[in-house]
Amino acid sequence: MKNRVYIETSVISYLTARPSNDIRAIANQNVTIEWWETQRLNFDLFISEFVVAEVSLGHPDAVKRRLEAIADIMELEATEEVRVPGQELIRRNVLPANAEIDAYHVAIATVNGIEYLLTWNCTHIANAHTRPKIEATCRALGYEPPIICTPQELTEEV
Numbered sequence: 380m381k382n383r384v385y386i387e388t389s390v391i392s393y394l395t396a397r398p399s400n401d402i403r404a405i406a407n408q409n410v411t412i413e414w415w416e417t418q419r420l421n422f423d424l425f426i427s428e429f430v431v432a433e434v435s436l437g438h439p440d441a442v443k444r445r446l447e448a449i450a451d452i453m454e455l456e457a458t459e460e461v462r463v464p465g466q467e468l469i470r471r472n473v474l475p476a477n478a479e480i481d482a483y484h485v486a487i488a489t490v491n492g493i494e495y496l497l498t499w500n501c502t503h504i505a506n507a508h509t510r511p512k513i514e515a516t517c518r519a520l521g522y523e524p525p526i527i528c529t530p531q532e533l534t535e536e537v
Contacts, residue, residue: 381421381422381423382421382422382423382494382495382535383422383423383424383425383491383492383493383494383495384419384422384423384424384425384493384494384495384496384497384533385425385426385427385455385484385487385488385491385493385495385496385497385525386424386425386426386430386449386452386497387430387484387496387497387498387499387500387504388429388430388433388434388484388500389498389499389500390411390497390498390499390530391426391430391434391445391448391449392434392445392499393407393408393411393499394408394411394412394415394448395441395444395445395447395448396408396441407499407529410529410530410531411499411530413530414530414531414533414534415530418530418533418534418535421535422495422535423453424452424453425452425453425454425455425488425491425493426449426452426453426454426455427454427455427456427457427483427484427487428454428456428457429457429480429483429484429487430449430484431446431449431454432480433480434446434448434449455487455488455491455493457483457487458490460490461483461486461487461490462486463486463520464482464485464486464489464490464516464517464520464522465479465482465483465485465486465487466482467516467520468482468485468486468513468516469482471512471516473509473512473513473516474503474504474509474513475503478503481500481503481504484496484498484504485504485513485517485524485525485527488525489517489522489523489524489525490522492523493525494525494526495525495526495527495528495533496525496526496527496528497528497529497530497533498527498528498529499529499530501529504527505527505528505529510527513527
């Protein structure tokens with residue numbers, strides 16, 4: 380059985396974006412494309428309605444590219460059970476109130492027992508200060524959190 384990976388919106392954005400002029404963005408784009416081409420088939424991939432909503436915003440051509448990239452990925456349902464940890468991550472000041480969707484990305488992956496949450500959102504999700512707080516909150520609520528990582532970190536040898 381393959382490990383399961385929740386693909387957060389930032390990964391899809393880097394995957395489908397036009398080449399950037401910013402050196403960090405170029406690096407993230409290249410890593411993401413390489414991961415997509417060489418690693419994604421090693422995992423079962425999942426998204427949620429939050430990803431669909433976020434990739435549906437913006438320029439129509441960009442929206443089309445992003446929606447095509449996620450077309451064959453299984454969508455997890457945002458249930459009432461998902462709402463509780465999402466709200467707790469905000470209530471406990473693990474994530475700021477303006478990062479509510481980010482809290483729901485974490486919550487839906489957690490509630491569904493997904494092993495990895497793949498993201499480039501290093502402001503709210505994948506950073507050394509936030510990760511332990513996310514993990515502690517999820518465990519306090521009775522869940523095992525996913526391993527939060529970037530595409531650069533998630534490589535599986537087959």
